[in-house]
Amino acid sequence: MTDADSPFHGIKSIPVPRLSLDEFLTWGRQAIIRADVPMIIDVLPQVDPGVRRDAVLEKLGDSNVALFTKQRSSGNDQRAVVTKIRLREFFDREIYNSHTDGSYRIVSNIKNQPEVIDHLLGFDTRQMFDYQAPLNSANIWVSYNGLLGRNHFDEFENFNLQLEGRKRFIILPPGHKDYYIRSVLHGYGHHSKARRVDNLDPRRFPRLVAMLAQRRDIVLEPGQMLYLPLGWWHQVDGLDRVNININFWLRDAKILRRPYVLGDALYKAAFRRLNGFYDYQAEEAPMGGKK
DSSP: OOOGSSTTOOOOOOOOOOEHHHHHHOOOOHHHHHHHHEEEEEEOOOOOOHHHHHHHHHHHHHHHHEEEEEEOOOOOOOOEEEEEHHHHHHHHHHHHHOOSSEEEEEEEETTOOOHHHHHHHHHHOHHOOTTTTTEEEEEEEEETTOOOSSSSSSSEEEEEEEEEOEEEEEEEOSSSSGTTBGGGGGTTTTTSSSSTTSOOOTTTTTHHHHHGGEEEEEOOOOHHHEEOOOOOEEEEOSSSSSEEEEEEEEGGGGGGGGGGHHHHHHHHHHHHHHHHHHOOBBTSOOOOBBB
């Protein structure tokens, strides 16, 4: 999708740097993080559709994963209900695979299975991403088409590697006052009142419309990895029938320079613990009932 095809008030997006895997390894993870701009890294070769899905099912099909269930109507702000199922069921059961409205998605923190991650990606990932360190994680995400994400930020450095399907990321720089942040009273301090940035009302959100000139508009292809810096705003949409990705969430001292991100991270940690909501812990930890 090009800017000419997108409802962004005629405002063009900023191109994103693209690196080879060798360039990424030469720079190193910390240099990429210090650069603090979104980048695309070509990591894996192209393969036929379904090849990496089969590998995921072979290694993780019988694992317990978190199933997020939420009606995706525009006015629904209820939290997703989280239950446990085996990953294989998400592909086999019609109740999940027949939906095209984004009602279901799978998330699982697999940081304690490094041999599985290395098998799926074909190289040693622990040294590259240090995802087994405290507070870091390695997560697998699975969804069907129809999943439209809302505008938000995360408190971690994010290296997101697409295994199957394509995802569209619309990314905006870090900030606070220009994004109309929702109240933390309901645990949504990392979300904007403007649910989607591709359908903005300039009368309600004039400062956010002005930020569109700084956005990055990316379609991430299978085998590509997106570096998404801590605190950058983004919405993510699945474009193909099946979308599978592994991402590495890494803590970084950069959060101290973005106090609104740090404050929200501390609040979310306490809110989830007190209310028993799913907090992205590895499988050995209790999952809770909701997010």
